[in-house]
Amino acid sequence: MRFSHVYVEEKAANYPLTREILKKTEGAVVIPIGHYKDVFDRPRQDTEAQKKDPALILAVREGSRIFKGAPVCQSFGQRNFYYSSSVMNCLFDCEYCYLKGMYPSSNIVVFVNFEDYEKDVQKLLEDGPLYVCASYDTDLIALNGLTGLADRWISLAESNRDLLVELRTKAAPPSLALVPNVIYAFTLSPDAIARKYEKNVPSLDDRIKAAARALESGANVRLCFDPMILTDNWQEHYGELADRVSQMIDLNKLTDVSVGCFRISKEYLSSMRKSMRNSEIAWYPYVIRNGVAQYEESTDRQMQEFMCERLARYIAEEKIFTWN
Numbered sequence: 001m002r003f004s005h006v007y008v009e010e011k012a013a014n015y016p017l018t019r020e021i022l023k024k025t026e027g028a029v030v031i032p033i034g035h036y037k038d039v040f041d042r043p044r045q046d047t048e049a050q051k052k053d054p055a056l057i058l059a060v061r062e063g064s065r066i067f068k069g070a071p072v073c074q075s076f077g078q079r080n081f082y083y084s085s086s087v088m089n090c091l092f093d094c095e096y097c098y099l100k101g102m103y104p105s106s107n108i109v110v111f112v113n114f115e116d117y118e119k120d121v122q123k124l125l126e127d128g129p130l131y132v133c134a135s136y137d138t139d140l141i142a143l144n145g146l147t148g149l150a151d152r153w154i155s156l157a158e159s160n161r162d163l164l165v166e167l168r169t170k171a172a173p174p175s176l177a178l179v180p181n182v183i184y185a186f187t188l189s190p191d192a193i194a195r196k197y198e199k200n201v202p203s204l205d206d207r208i209k210a211a212a213r214a215l216e217s218g219a220n221v222r223l224c225f226d227p228m229i230l231t232d233n234w235q236e237h238y239g240e241l242a243d244r245v246s247q248m249i250d251l252n253k254l255t256d257v258s259v260g261c262f263r264i265s266k267e268y269l270s271s272m273r274k275s276m277r278n279s280e281i282a283w284y285p286y287v288i289r290n291g292v293a294q295y296e297e298s299t300d301r302q303m304q305e306f307m308c309e310r311l312a313r314y315i316a317e318e319k320i321f322t323w324n
């Protein structure tokens, strides 16, 4: 993982994590800045060009760090569902990624004050058990070699058994820590879709093998067939995916699986369209329901039902979650 430029916020300069990351990015040009938003929120950034060679920004997260789960996210029946953003943006480059519409920049911001996240979690735990998706606006496992933040969330879960942490990933790590209140969620797309729309991501087989290893080691594993992308022959692609995964993994050993079609807030879609003039995904004629751009209701239902039925050949239906 190489970065040509690292911006360091004034307040972040003296944090141990900043020093660790700067050691790992030796050779990069280091540029001190007043506030991360001075760089990250600049108007008219070429986010597609930045994606090819993103800069790294080290900053301190002030204000809110843990948020109530959004309605477009799945809560898996968990009460007290929150998500947290200790990194913004991702090393991978999926064409359908909602981050492309959410952020004005593709540069990667790492918040170095994890101690404050820990305090926020402790505070929320005073009101009862907590479910935190820690890897929504990034892929923490993919970035763990640089930041160690996936490990920090895992340790936090280890010392707080009322905290359930989900780490969602498209990486294929060789091994993962075994902690009963951590769920590793592997997102899978059919080969043809992954090859077309998921750049820099490990191959489908490597991701399935990583999920299988984690499961074999006794870890909690979730598989996410989300977002499903409407494409020619989608039934064939998604049917094959379910069959292929079931040949490599005993799906009944999974914690659960999730199924959902592509959806994105209409505001994010409109900013995606400005920067992605030629993207089939951004320019599909979605319908807007409740402020969310999505496929026609009948298509959405047909796709989700198809996948749920196919998966139900291999896993108990009560372990299959859909987002609506």
Ligand code: SF4
Pocket (backbone or CB within 6 Å): 089, 090, 091, 092, 093, 094, 096, 097, 098, 099, 136, 137, 138, 139, 169, 170
């Ligand atoms: S892996 Fe997830 S967060 Fe990263 S680019 Fe793909 S969809 Fe976005």
